[in-house]
Amino acid sequence: KEWMLKVYFCFFSPQVLLLACAEDLECVPGFQQKVFYIEKPFEFTEDQLVLNLKFDDCQGNNKLNFEVSNPDFIVELDGNLVALKNVSEAGRALFVHARSEHAEDMAEIFILEANEKRGALKEILKLEGNLGIPRQKRAILATPILIPENQRPPFPRLVGKVIRSEGTEGVKFWLSGKGVDQDPKGIFRINEMNGDVSVTRTLDREAIANYELEVEVVDMNGKTIDGPERLDILVIDQNDNRPMFKEGPYVGHVMEGSATGTTVMRMAAFDADDASTDNALLRYNILRQTPTKPSPNMFYIDPEKGDIVTVVSPALLDRETMESPKYELVIEAKDMGGMDVGLTGTATATILIDDKNDHAPEFTKKEFQATVKEGVTGVIVNLTVGDRDDPATGAWRAVYSIINGNPGQSFEIHTNPQTNEGMLSVVKPLDYEISAFHTLLIKVENEDPLIPDIAYGPSSTATVQITVEDVNEGPVFHPNPMAVTKQENIPVGSVVLTVNATDPDTLQHQTIRYSVYKDPAGWLEIHPTNGTVGTTAVLDRESPFVHNNVYTALFLAIDSGNPPATGTGTLHITLEDVNDNVPSLYPTLAKVCDDAKDLRVVVLGASDKDLHPNTDPFKFELSKQSGPEKLWRINRLNNTHAQVILLQNLKKANYNIPISVTDSGKPPLTNTTELRLQVCTCKKSKMDCSASDALHISLTLILLSLLSLLCKSFA
Numbered sequence: 001k002e003w004m005l006k007v008y009f010c011f012f013s014p015q016v017l018l019l020a021c022a023e024d025l026e027c028v029p030g031f032q033q034k035v036f037y038i039e040k041p042f043e044f045t046e047d048q049l050v051l052n053l054k055f056d057d058c059q060g061n062n063k064l065n066f067e068v069s070n071p072d073f074i075v076e077l078d079g080n081l082v083a084l085k086n087v088s089e090a091g092r093a094l095f096v097h098a099r100s101e102h103a104e105d106m107a108e109i110f111i112l113e114a115n116e117k118r119g120a121l122k123e124i125l126k127l128e129g130n131l132g133i134p135r136q137k138r139a140i141l142a143t144p145i146l147i148p149e150n151q152r153p154p155f156p157r158l159v160g161k162v163i164r165s166e167g168t169e170g171v172k173f174w175l176s177g178k179g180v181d182q183d184p185k186g187i188f189r190i191n192e193m194n195g196d197v198s199v200t201r202t203l204d205r206e207a208i209a210n211y212e213l214e215v216e217v218v219d220m221n222g223k224t225i226d227g228p229e230r231l232d233i234l235v236i237d238q239n240d241n242r243p244m245f246k247e248g249p250y251v252g253h254v255m256e257g258s259a260t261g262t263t264v265m266r267m268a269a270f271d272a273d274d275a276s277t278d279n280a281l282l283r284y285n286i287l288r289q290t291p292t293k294p295s296p297n298m299f300y301i302d303p304e305k306g307d308i309v310t311v312v313s314p315a316l317l318d319r320e321t322m323e324s325p326k327y328e329l330v331i332e333a334k335d336m337g338g339m340d341v342g343l344t345g346t347a348t349a350t351i352l353i354d355d356k357n358d359h360a361p362e363f364t365k366k367e368f369q370a371t372v373k374e375g376v377t378g379v380i381v382n383l384t385v386g387d388r389d390d391p392a393t394g395a396w397r398a399v400y401s402i403i404n405g406n407p408g409q410s411f412e413i414h415t416n417p418q419t420n421e422g423m424l425s426v427v428k429p430l431d432y433e434i435s436a437f438h439t440l441l442i443k444v445e446n447e448d449p450l451i452p453d454i455a456y457g458p459s460s461t462a463t464v465q466i467t468v469e470d471v472n473e474g475p476v477f478h479p480n481p482m483a484v485t486k487q488e489n490i491p492v493g494s495v496v497l498t499v500n501a502t503d504p505d506t507l508q509h510q511t512i513r514y515s516v517y518k519d520p521a522g523w524l525e526i527h528p529t530n531g532t533v534g535t536t537a538v539l540d541r542e543s544p545f546v547h548n549n550v551y552t553a554l555f556l557a558i559d560s561g562n563p564p565a566t567g568t569g570t571l572h573i574t575l576e577d578v579n580d581n582v583p584s585l586y587p588t589l590a591k592v593c594d595d596a597k598d599l600r601v602v603v604l605g606a607s608d609k610d611l612h613p614n615t616d617p618f619k620f621e622l623s624k625q626s627g628p629e630k631l632w633r634i635n636r637l638n639n640t641h642a643q644v645i646l647l648q649n650l651k652k653a654n655y656n657i658p659i660s661v662t663d664s665g666k667p668p669l670t671n672t673t674e675l676r677l678q679v680c681t682c683k684k685s686k687m688d689c690s691a692s693d694a695l696h697i698s699l700t701l702i703l704l705s706l707l708s709l710l711c712k713s714f715a
Contacts, residue, residue: 214229245268269282319355362444395448405440492538661673
């Protein structure tokens with residue numbers, strides 16, 4: 001019981017956190033206490049004793065040396081930590097490194113506000129209840145073990161002890177959990193006989209910050225006697241990670257002329273060390289600025305937040321007067337709250353000074369000259385301007401407008417996107433005879449509006465003087481095209497019409513001569529001086545040169561200029577139809593079997609090249625049949641078709657049947673056509689029309705032969 005009270009007292013000493021009293025443990029090289037919590041005073045005064053550190057390498061502490069992370073403090077050879085001067089701000093932690101011939105170790109002193117001491121201790125130990133206070137009823141005392149990361153060999157290294165209140169005779173200690181028999185295996189082990197806990201290798205807090213193990217007491221047969229009890233091993237952070245900038249590239253923009261203190265961008269670095277310690281407490285600083293003009297300190301960075309702000313006056317933040325609108329800042333992030341012992345990381349911040357429209361565009365001269373021939377369109381002159389703003393922005397790009405002198409909208413102006421020049425164009429041909437000179441007033445502005453205290457001045461307008469040159473223009477037909485309606489077949493030499501062409505060059509008093517340009521059928525002629533068009537051949541509506549009843553010809557009007565100019569006129573002649581085409585009959589051949597039961601031989605059709613009413617209805621008739629008996633007849637089916645019918649079966653032979661067809665014109669026209677009828681032998685669906693028994697000649701042919709003979713005899 002007396003021993004238990006000692007452990008209880010030692011554990012709750014105001015500044016000491018031990019696994020057990022030193023007198024109850026074997027000598028462990030290093031600081032006998034590694035972690036301290038002290039309440040922050042108003043000020044650490046010069047030569048003030050802060051606390052006493054006990055370091056023992058278990059071999060006499062030969063050549064013992066101490067180093068403190070804050071140069072305002074020192075550890076004397078007797079272990080007393082004192083301030084070298086009055087210090088009002090020492091950060092949140094001090095780190096003391098001790099080294100002798102045989103051992104080295106690190107101690108951490110956390111400086112806490114009065115109201116956070118108890119909470120910080122809870123967080124470090126991760127205990128919510130009794131803070132690991134051993135109860136008398138417990139047989140196993142397994143207080144938390146704190147181990148600094150990055151310890152150097154030799155290993156294994158004794159780091160703590162598990163105590164059994166009822167002694168260790170006849171029993172063994174058994175340790176398990178992550179880091180022992182679970183991955184990563186073999187980091188910790190326990191002396192089965194006395195409960196000494198050792199670490200076998202260097203620990204990395206950034207990989208694993210704490211280990212939750214279980215310890216048991218078993219008999220020699222492995223049967224559990226006591227436990228399991230939880231054993232927490234906490235890895236104490238050391239400053240072994242540099243700050244890193246991970247989110248680059250870092251590019252910020254600020255408008256020229258911005259007010260002093262304008263925030264440009266934020267730089268944020270990451271430190272893998274414990275965020276609750278100064279190991280990850282970052283401070284920012286600008287190491288270098290390029291270029292250094294107009295001021296070497298154009299920007300400032302908030303040491304805690306990392307915000308970069310402007311610190312020069314708006315007048316110095318003038319993009320047009322800067323050596324370069326791009327600044328590069330080398331930013332340093334240092335941990336340990338920016339102390340000299342802190343680790344650093346750097347990154348480059350690029351800051352671009354953005355242009356605003358604080359310069360109006362100005363024409364390079366007040367008046368521009370241009371010359372253009374009448375009747376020509378296109379660009380006639382390029383207007384040049386200057387603008388000091390950024391060429392890549394709307395503050396530089398020009399927008400031109402014609403504000404006077406363009407009532408007929410004959411001119412347009414557009415911006416050349418490469419040169420920013422104004423391209424003045426003629427979009428409607430100019431007429432010298434109407435106006436030989438034009439004066440335009442042009443205005444230039446920017447795509448972006450000017451800032452409020454800047455306005456467009458007189459240099460933002462310019463005059464363009466345009467001279468129109470006279471050109472010999474070709475004569476113009478009136479009207480064009482010309483149209484006239486005529487009957488086909490009018491007499492050769494008939495007048496179709498008289499064309500009229502005038503010369504636009506009224507000031508030149510030129511004469512005009514006419515000629516035929518295109519006359520596909522060769523039907524027309526034109527008088528060279530008075531323009532009368534007459535016919536040289538019969539106009540035929542049914543000609544292949546006529547399309548949809550319209551015949552088209554082209555004529556030229558040529559002036560007497562030097563060189564002469566030509567105008568072209570188009571003439572459309574609509575031809576009215578007359579009945580000048582006889583109807584035609586189809587087909588002209590038919591076949592029938594000599595024993596046919598259906599004596600309807602063939603259906604005949606008629607067509608006519610003329611137009612209605614000079615076509616159908618057609619009248620179909622048979623010429624007079626020879627012989628005592630009539631052999632066939634013709635029946636009208638409709639306006640354009642009729643049917644030939646045999647009145648009896650005929651012998652195998654060839655027959656010619658004269659058929660006349662008459663159109664409905666006034667006067668009507670008749671055409672007689674012979675239908676050749678072949679009477680054939682038909683057997684087994686095969687028709688044989690060869691070797692006719694007799695040749696029957698039509699009555700018409702016989703009559704023609706008789707007339708021929710009579711004529712010869714009279715001759």
